[in-house]
Ligand SMILES: Cc1cc2nc3c(=O)[nH]c(=O)nc-3n(C[C@@H](O)[C@@H](O)[C@H](O)COP(=O)(O)O)c2cc1C
């Protein structure tokens with residue numbers, strides 16, 4: 001069975017994005033093992049002369065390395081991803097490259113009707129940068145709008161249409177992950193390239 | 203023009219900070235750029251709201267009182283650094299100091315492409331409704347190959363780059379002026395009736411009561427006499443404080459941030475004062491202090507608004523009606539707490555002429571008119587509203603204006619002409 005790491009892109013205790021990932025973990029338990037990962041204890045990303053990366057970030061990196069894919073659920077703060085998520089991604093590309101060629105499914109929830117669409121658009125560009133170079137599932141978008149009203153008291157999504165869409169996208173992601181596994185001939189080289197890539201040289 | 207600069211990096215070494223420092227140095231005279239520090243800002247979290255912490259409040263107050271903001275952004279993973287986004291989140295959650303504020307984006311990066319993607323993201327972020335900044339359109343300033351761009355003094359080496367930066371900044375200054383005009387009438391909102399309150403306002407005592415001082419003091423159990431008061435650089439009793447203030451040869455007045463007149467250092471009897479105050483006025487709102495004087499009220503509002511909004515820290519103006527023996531100046535200085543919150547006006551009136559006379563006597567010199575002098579020779583440095591005002595005196599000096607001898611014209615106020 002595929003094993004996925006699900007990153008909660010929020011440090012809020014009552015995050016609806018966490019609720020969404022918990023729901024996915026439960027709903028798809030027969031198809032995949034999903035482990036939720038929190039980023040809320042990571043410090044703000046800071047460059048240092050010795051390229052120090054906190055142990056907690058290294059632990060997350062190891063989990064991502066070992067996983068078949070990553071699901072990210074992002075809130076939208078000021079039309080972009082929260083600083084806490086952006087910071088986590090900076091740590092996870094600072095001398096370490098767990099995301100290279102890793103299949104990623106982007107989801108997001110917001111209180112308004114747009115469901116974090118602008119944050120997701122920026123997140124795609126970020127994950128495509130040279131030191132992350134993730135394999136983002138193409139032409140798919142899961143936007144959960146009005147997220148405060150979206151779940152019932154059991155933490156289940158209420159809207160059948162949305163559930164159907166999520167089911168479909170998750171099935172696509174499973175297929176994408178499987179195809180991805182066959183497209184790994186260049187992975188060694190890609191990892192090496194990310195490692196050798198340095199913003200410090202021209 | 204007063205600008206603040208934010209470098210979007212918390213790294214010990216940052217070229218974007220170098221760039222802002224260079225701009226601040228290079229643009230002296232055109233704009234006054236203060237570079238702010240974001241290193242101590244904690245991670246944004248809705249569960250641990252630190253909006254009221256002193257780091258955030260300081261940043262917010264600096265931004266609020268600036269005419270515009272320059273943000274220098276590095277690029278990390280094709281976006282703005284988390285540390286910069288983090289600051290913006292705090293400034294768009296419970297408070298919105300960037301709302302309506304003119305912002306110019308610049309950026310330095312190691313590459314030729316120079317932070318273009320980060321700048322684009324930053325524009326989108328600044329235009330989100332919770333931030334609502336007014337970003338200078340176009341005019342991208344991208345400093346690529348930044349590692350070789352500066353000399354050892356932190357100055358940009360390439361003259362063409364400097365020229366382009368100058369042009370961009372000139373455009374921004376014009377842009378900021380236009381945007382800030384939208385708020386030009388804001389002073390009307392100054393509430394001189396002091397109907398609001400602050401954390402030090404004494405409630406339950408009528409401000410206009412002639413016995414306000416005693417009643418309010420009783421209400422708050424104010425200390426007096428030989429009780430010690432710890433000050434930031436000394437320990438005095440209330441009596442000692444009075445001894446000192448009452449022998450300070452300058453008329454001091456305290457108007458709090460709620461526009462209530464709460465103190466003056468009565469070192470002269472009312473009739474001898476330059477700006478007359480009476481003990482019964484203490485506690486009055488500024489409206490009560492100036493009954494029915496529309497013109498004065500308008501000018502008081504303008505002065506206080508400039509001080510409260512941080513457009514200036516000091517307003518100074520000569521009081522009309524000076525003669526060869528007197529040149530009375532009024533000064534209004536904004537007071538702030540540690541975090542930069544406005545705390546009211548420290549107003550003082552002083553006759554400069556005896557001081558000048560003393561100086562002339564000691565140095566064996568005399569005054570002669572300057573044939574090239576412009577009229578407003580003495581009040582030049584700080585901003586002032588249309589006409590002189592006295593924020594607290596009940597009788598504005600304009601009513602007792604006397605004829606001025608021609609030879610003092612050069613040092614008298616513009617309003618005489
Ligand atoms: C500083 C700040 C800025 C926000 N900006 C946006 C925004 O631009 N768009 C939006 O849909 N929601 C915005 N929100 C509300 C989001 O918290 C909410 O929509 C979020 O996506 C819910 O995620 P969560 O339940 O996982 O915390 C903002 C919230 C904060 C605290």
Ligand SMILES: Cc1cc2nc3c(=O)[nH]c(=O)nc-3n(C[C@H](O)[C@H](O)[C@H](O)COP(=O)(O)O)c2cc1C
Nearest residue numbers: 199211216217218276277278279280310311312317
């Ligand atoms: C993890 C990491 C990611 C980076 N990503 C980018 C990038 O996407 N684009 C870019 O132009 N520079 C990138 N850089 C290098 C930056 O050009 C450089 O750190 C910064 O913009 C220079 O500004 P500063 O000296 O003010 O930090 C990255 C550096 C690091 C350490």
